[in-house]
């Protein structure tokens with residue numbers, strides 16, 4: 001497994017713009033090669049900022065989106081349209097402003113869905129959607145890039161230190177209860193699903209993430225630092241501003 005690439009930026013704005021610019025190039029290359037591009041979105045401040053920067057890139061370059069599929073690494077298990085849902089924030093930052101086919105956008109179930117009376121059923125439903133999209137390749141489609149914010153406690157997606165979901169190795173997506181970051185109930189990709197992505201990009205800004213970034217780059221126990229297990233099959237990139245990189 002190759003060492004993670006570390007891209008240092010001056011601040012969160014430049015981090016988002018730099019990551020968006022590289023992401024836009026990959027999306028354009030996939031279109032030129034006439035192949036699908038599967039992108040996993042993240043919630044969190046830096047993640048949403050990156051989506052807004054990608055929207056700006058798309059507007060400036062007239063990017064095509066019909067070959068792109070959008071998935072989520074995790075979701076807060078809240079009613080459809082709740083402003084705290086990662087999907088809601090991604091729509092406001094990016095999806096509402098691009099010409100992507102609706103059937104290419106794959107949000108995680110909401111808490112008020114007709115057949116999702118609980119997060120476990122929602123996670124099972126998402127795992128099934130991932131399997132269908134994989135077309136027999138495996139439990140999930142070939143994710144080209146999986147974006148992940150990084151929590152100050154070194155969580156990624158909704159995989160939190162010490163919670164059992166970190167060790168899930170069968171289901172593609174899981175329900176998470178008692179999450180320390182509100183809301184307590186979430187749906188998350190399991191670590192093997194994240195690690196199946198060709199590239200995993202970690203996005204971290206601010207002094208509060210410095211120790212988590214150090215643990216992530218160093219690798220080690222996923223119990224203590226789930227970020228340490230967030231490695232891409234081909235490449236792992238840490239997009240960090242100076243403050244988040246201060247312990248490297």
Ligand SMILES: O=C(O)[C@H](O)[C@@H](O)[C@H](O)[C@H](O)COP(=O)(O)O
Nearest residue numbers: 043044045046149150151156157
């Ligand atoms: O649903 C969520 O909250 C996110 O998916 C979560 O994993 C987030 O990315 C990190 O907590 C970093 O969030 P910030 O970038 O806002 O610190």
